[in-house]
Amino acid sequence: xxxxxxxxxxxxxxxxxxxxxxxxxxxxxxxxxxxxxxxxxxxxxxxxxxxxxxxxxxxxxxxxxxxxxxxxxxxxxxxxxxxxxxxxxxxxxxxxxxxxxxxxxxxxxxxxxxxxxxxxxxxxxxxxxxxxxxxxxxxxxxxxxxxxxxxxxxxxxxxxxxxxxxxxxxxxxxxxxxxxxxxxxxxxxxxxxxxxxxxxxxxxxxxxxxxxxxxxxxxxxxxxxxxxxxxxxxxxxxxxxxxxxxxxxxxxxxxxxxxxxxxxxxxxxxxxxxxxxxxxxxxxxxxxxxxxxxxxxxxxxxxxxxxxxxxxxxxxxxxxxxxxxxxxxxxxxxxxxxxxxxxxxxxxxxxxxxxxxxxxxxxxxxxxxxxxxxxxxxxxxxxxxxxxxxx
Amino acid sequence: xxxxxxxxxxxxxxxxxxxxxxxxxxxxxxxxxxxxxxxxxxxxxxxxxxxxxxxxxxxxxxxxxxxxxxxxxxxxxxxxxxxxxxxxxxxxxxxxxxxxxxxxxxxxxxxxxxxxxxxxxxxxxxxxxxxxxxxxxxxxxxxxxxxxxxxxxxxxxxxxxxxxxxxxxxxxxxxxxxxxxxxxxxxxxxxxxxxxxxxxxxxxxxxxxxxxxxxxxxxxxxxxxxxxxxxxxxxxxxxxxxxxxxxxxxxxxxxxxxxxxxxxxxxxxxxxxxxxxxxxxxxxxxxxxxx
Numbered sequence: 200x201x202x203x204x205x206x207x208x209x210x211x212x213x214x215x216x217x218x219x220x221x222x223x224x225x226x227x228x229x230x231x232x233x234x235x236x237x238x239x240x241x242x243x244x245x246x247x248x249x250x251x252x253x254x255x256x257x258x259x260x261x262x263x264x265x266x267x268x269x270x271x272x273x274x275x276x277x278x279x280x281x282x283x284x285x286x287x288x289x290x291x292x293x294x295x296x297x298x299x300x301x302x303x304x305x306x307x308x309x310x311x312x313x314x315x316x317x318x319x320x321x322x323x324x325x326x327x328x329x330x331x332x333x334x335x336x337x338x339x340x341x342x343x344x345x346x347x348x349x350x351x352x353x354x355x356x357x358x359x360x361x362x363x364x365x366x367x368x369x370x371x372x373x374x375x376x377x378x379x380x381x382x383x384x385x386x387x388x389x390x391x392x393x394x395x396x397x398x399x400x401x402x403x404x405x406x407x408x409x410x411x412x413x414x415x416x417x418x419x420x421x422x423x424x425x426x427x428x429x430x431x432x433x434x435x436x437x438x439x440x441x442x443x444x445x446x447x448x449x450x451x452x453x454x455x456x457x458x459x460x461x462x463x464x465x466x467x468x469x470x471x472x473x474x475x476x477x478x479x480x481x482x483x484x485x486x487x488x489x490x491x492x493x494x495x496x497x498x499x500x501x502x503x504x505x506x507x508x509x510x511x512x513x514x515x516x517x518x519x520x521x522x523x524x525x526x527x528x529x530x531x532x533x534x535x536x537x538x539x540x541x542x543x544x545x546x547x548x549x550x551x552x553x554x555x556x557x558x559x560x561x562x563x564x565x566x567x568x569x570x571x572x573x574x575x576x577x578x579x580x581x582x583x584x585x586x587x588x589x590x
Numbered sequence: 591x592x593x594x595x596x597x598x599x600x601x602x603x604x605x606x607x608x609x610x611x612x613x614x615x616x617x618x619x620x621x622x623x624x625x626x627x628x629x630x631x632x633x634x635x636x637x638x639x640x641x642x643x644x645x646x647x648x649x650x651x652x653x654x655x656x657x658x659x660x661x662x663x664x665x666x667x668x669x670x671x672x673x674x675x676x677x678x679x680x681x682x683x684x685x686x687x688x689x690x691x692x693x694x695x696x697x698x699x700x701x702x703x704x705x706x707x708x709x710x711x712x713x714x715x716x717x718x719x720x721x722x723x724x725x726x727x728x729x730x731x732x733x734x735x736x737x738x739x740x741x742x743x744x745x746x747x748x749x750x751x752x753x754x755x756x757x758x759x760x761x762x763x764x765x766x767x768x769x770x771x772x773x774x775x776x777x778x779x780x781x782x783x784x785x786x787x788x789x790x791x792x793x794x795x796x797x798x799x800x801x802x803x804x805x806x807x808x809x810x811x812x813x814x815x816x817x818x819x820x821x822x823x824x825x826x827x828x829x830x831x832x833x834x835x836x837x838x839x840x841x842x843x844x845x846x847x848x849x850x851x852x853x854x855x856x857x858x859x860x861x862x863x864x865x866x867x868x869x870x871x872x873x874x875x876x877x878x879x880x881x
Contacts, residue, residue, distance in 0.1 A: 408850045
């Protein structure tokens with residue numbers, strides 16, 4: 200009897216809680232949703248990929264403030280909502296859902312990581328809300344649906360240019376490749392490099408694997424010693440890149456490293472120290488060195504506001520917000536169903552992170568490709584700018 | 591090449607061994623798997639990092655400071671999380687308590703220090719020596735020598751001192767030792783302190799060697815060290831040393847001669863294999879329970 204009574208109480212209590220929760224949700228988003236336009240930020244503010252998310256948030260805030268200072272979009276103020284997804288795929292799913300149902304955002308801005316963007320993109324597509332990533336470079340993102348966009352230097356666009364630079368400019372023809380197996384970005388980028396190296400006449404002399412969060416790479420580096428590679432292509436993130444270069448230095452292996460914008464983060468220098476100095480080269484869609492006119496203005500304002508250098512993620516998130524605002528203005532609507540077509544038709548948009556054109560398959564083509572390195576402890580330091588043929 | 595890989599393996603293995611010793615000593619006396627032990631190792635790495643970067647002390651002082659601090663942490667964990675449960679509830683409760691302490695310490699450090707990976711400044715220059723048959727780095731030599739010294743010191747303490755004798759007695763029969771007038775609470779506390787100091791030494795050395803310190807570093811290292819302790823025979827001190835070194839060498843050789851994709855699979859696969867063939871571990875004694 201006693202047990203049964205308790206069970207009944209539990210049912211009653213959970214019903215009460217459910218009603219309270221539903222009422223709570225309803226209460227918070229009624230009324231004000233028409234007065235402002237809400238954008239939801241996706242990115243990690245803590246954790247392993249916080250080096251991408253923190254500058255991204257700053258770029259987004261700056262764009263929103265600039266737009267609001269000039270009267271907002273269609274007479275309404277823009278409001279950014281910022282939550283920390285910690286680089287975790289469960290967190291980002293919860294946050295995306297919350298932004299859409301609780302806050303009624305018109306667009307999600309982010310995430311910097313391909314894998315996480317895909318998780319959020321599924322949710323955005325289902326709910327017919329635009330998602331605009333300022334960082335996802337891997338395959339299979341915009342294919343998710345017609346509400347999904349991104350504004351980044353695509354790996355498939357940049358890698359041919361970078362491999363050409365390595366073989367023709369640097370005369371590096373023997374390649375070692377290291378892939379991080381538990382990193383979706385890395386496992387997607389490696390085949391792009393492999394295919395391009397082979398088709399441009401280079402040879403891959405050794406292919407090794409690691410896992411993110413491992414710290415012992417001694418065996419892999421010792422194996423590199425005997426094979427005579429000119430350059431090490433590493434397709435993972437900056438933390439492991441720095442640790443690999445440290446290990447190489449420890450073992451006296453003198454080899455340059457080339458990678459994608461996954462290596463883009465100040466921790467590359469903090470963890471790598473002199474082991475990465477003019478040794479690690481990576482491609483990306485933005486560099487504050489030798490800026491164009493609009494980039495120079497952005498860099499100056501950013502420095503004034505935050506007292507630091509902007510990076511690729513702050514620039515791409517800034518551009519993403521600006522492109523969204525322009526699309527809403529042009530469509531004369533804040534309805535994602537309507538203004539998404541304006542983004543799809545973007546031609547030669549002169550952003551602060553280079554010129555962007557959205558192709559017919561909704562993929563962005565950006566020019567030029569920037570190659571950057573660490574020089575005198577400063578990251579990013581520009582090595583060269585290589586223009587990309589848009590067609 | 592083979593000898594260099596062997597050295598890589600021994601270096602990795604000696605850090606596993608230092609952590610494994612803590613698991614095995616505590617298990618030997620109170621039959622508890624102290625799952626918070628990996629976190630003590632992590633805290634050791636952080637304390638060392640703090641001492642080197644913030645207070646600017648030299649590396650020997652940082653190592654000593656981290657070991658002392660973790661002795662206190664280890665004793666505190668035992669006093670707060672395990673002693674109140676001892677004798678009053680099942681061993682399972684203590685195990686759950688250990689997992690709780692582990693999660694608590696991880697999140698505490700994540701809050702205090704952030705979850706970014708941090709690096710030790712270059713405290714020891716990265717010199718390599720060519721011995722003719724193999725290249726060896728100064729850091730590897732330091733880690734190998736220092737780990738060996740710690741383990742020899744531990745053996746001397748256990749076999750030549752009064753407290754060592756008390757520890758051995760307690761591990762044979764806790765109740766009988768108590769009846770013979772041994773202060774078993776003090777012995778247990780001391781065991782936690784020694785194990786924690788060794789883990790802290792491991793943490794600082796790994797921090798310097800691999801340049802990576804972060805709040806969740808204790809989880810995988812703890813699991814590997816636990817596996818090493820079981821491999822060597824849990825409860826056996828020489829077993830933990832041999833188990834740690836074996837595991838480190840096998841992992842590195844797996845990457846060197848098979849494939850780097852299966853590093854952890856090789857390590858844990860061998861663990862399962864050993865347990866199937868020799869359930870008591872490499873050095874463990876077969877225990878027949880009297881009914």
